[in-house]
Amino acid sequence: xxxxxxxxxxxxxxxxxxxxxxxxxxxxxxxxxxxxxxxxxxxxxxxxxxxxxxxxxxxxxxxxxxxxxxxxxxxxxxxxxxxxxxxxxxxxxxxxxxxxxxxxxxxxxxxxxxxxxxxxxxxxxxxxxxxxxxxxxxxxxxxxxxxxxxxxxxxxxxxxxxxxxxxxxxxxxxxxxxxxxxxxxxxxxxxxxxxxxxxxxxxxxxxxxxxxxxxxxxxxxxxxxxxxxxxxxxxxxxxx
Amino acid sequence: xxxxxxxxxxxxxxxxxxxxxxxxxxxxxxxxxxxxxxxxxxxxxxxxxxxxxxxxxxxxxxxxxxxxxxxxxxxxxxxxxxxxxxxxxxxxxxxxxxxxxxxxxxxxxxx
Numbered sequence: 001x002x003x004x005x006x007x008x009x010x011x012x013x014x015x016x017x018x019x020x021x022x023x024x025x026x027x028x029x030x031x032x033x034x035x036x037x038x039x040x041x042x043x044x045x046x047x048x049x050x051x052x053x054x055x056x057x058x059x060x061x062x063x064x065x066x067x068x069x070x071x072x073x074x075x076x077x078x079x080x081x082x083x084x085x086x087x088x089x090x091x092x093x094x095x096x097x098x099x100x101x102x103x104x105x106x107x108x109x110x111x112x113x114x115x116x117x118x119x120x121x122x123x124x125x126x127x128x129x130x131x132x133x134x135x136x137x138x139x140x141x142x143x144x145x146x147x148x149x150x151x152x153x154x155x156x157x158x159x160x161x162x163x164x165x166x167x168x169x170x171x172x173x174x175x176x177x178x179x180x181x182x183x184x185x186x187x188x189x190x191x192x193x194x195x196x197x198x199x200x201x202x203x204x205x206x207x208x209x210x211x212x213x214x215x216x217x218x219x220x221x222x223x224x225x226x227x228x229x230x231x232x233x234x235x236x237x238x239x240x
Numbered sequence: 241x242x243x244x245x246x247x248x249x250x251x252x253x254x255x256x257x258x259x260x261x262x263x264x265x266x267x268x269x270x271x272x273x274x275x276x277x278x279x280x281x282x283x284x285x286x287x288x289x290x291x292x293x294x295x296x297x298x299x300x301x302x303x304x305x306x307x308x309x310x311x312x313x314x315x316x317x318x319x320x321x322x323x324x325x326x327x328x329x330x331x332x333x334x335x336x337x338x339x340x341x342x343x344x345x346x347x348x349x350x351x
Contacts, residue, residue, distance in 0.1 A: 059341040060345070061337060061341050062340050063337060065338070072338065073341050076338055076342060077342050077345070172332075
């Protein structure tokens, strides 16, 4: 039976990089559907996609929903249209389609619920800013303390999800603003099988990161730390 | 005489709530807690000794403290409930907007 795979790309003003990302996916992942969730871009993101390939599905958010809710929109679409797997990729060109293939293969072969494309499982030469490195180590430690499991790259959005996870994430309220360490703790505590696969990633090609600046990373850290603790308290002793 | 401001505040707020309900700006359910609060304020303003007695029976030697504490607790609870409501509404708005995106996309696919 042929597996139905949907690649979800949330995009907000990614006109400079989106074409390259789509070309890469179409070249490396032959039989997948691509869904771009346009989060109210004000540049030519949508026009570029339409010009590039008319078969690429586009969903336009009625107003700016942010990164996580845009991904969840795509996940809801996948659940509604009976896709077996979802691959989340960023529109900034960091995630490579060739590596996405590895995630999908691992998801099928290892029967994993979530496969994380990890920059730090093996040394891939990826250089990240200080805040990200610090955050990665901090949340790796928190996940280990709360669940006993090691996730080397808990902050990446490069993931492959199976049908069980798609159905869970599609429920309103089940996909938080920052779908990182807190969500991984929740899924591990709910006994979902999470596998990490080492992948290569490029540096962002264009645009501005959602964690750029000084205040945003601090807000992110504090929110995530709080989320991790509360999620642990919420789900301790619960498996459903 | 010193209780007259409280009587005026209680009556004004009750009138404001009633006008809001009549103009469909406030639901009956949402008004309930505020009306009770104003009636209590009105009652304590008319019978100040009842507040004194209640305070002394609770071991509070300065009765206005009890009144202020009640006010703070009521406002705190109300604020907490408002935050919860806003959170639930945000979740619903997010869900609806996602639904709109998907339905619009499906409509375009069918064209």
